Amino acid sequence: MAHPKFEIPADPHGKARYESAKKHAEAAKKAGKSSEEIHAVFKKVMSFNPATDLDKIPKDEAHKKYRSALVHAMKAKEAGKSDAEIHEVFEKVLKSTGSGHCKH
Numbered sequence: 001m002a003h004p005k006f007e008i009p010a011d012p013h014g015k016a017r018y019e020s021a022k023k024h025a026e027a028a029k030k031a032g033k034s035s036e037e038i039h040a041v042f043k044k045v046m047s048f049n050p051a052t053d054l055d056k057i058p059k060d061e062a063h064k065k066y067r068s069a070l071v072h073a074m075k076a077k078e079a080g081k082s083d084a085e086i087h088e089v090f091e092k093v094l095k096s097t098g099s100g101h102c103k104h
Contacts, residue, residue: 021045050074069093 008018025042033041048056050070057067073090081089091097 017046017048065094065096 009015021042024045025038028038028041050073054067054070054074057063057070059067069090072093073086076086076089
């Protein structure tokens with residue numbers, strides 16, 4: 001099966017989603033998934049919208065930090081934080097560099 005051409009997103013969120021999709025596809029490949037299943041995983045990650053798809057993130061250990069980072073970022077957005085502040089919250093939670101005490 002010929003690999004379909006994929007346009008890599010130019011925006012920062014799109015690029016991060018693309019890198020995540022590649023990582024998930026590689027994990028699917030290592031798990032012995034078929035080409036169709038691997039492409040489905042890639043498409044699912046690429047179509048993910050953090051504003052509406054939080055419930056689609058698996059609640060397993062591998063996705064725990066990412067899920068928590070998104071929840072905290074969404075709370076920061078609801079609290080009126082700037083985009084820079086929201087990204088800072090997301091990164092701190094994802095990389096476990098925060099104080100561990102929520103202020104919201």
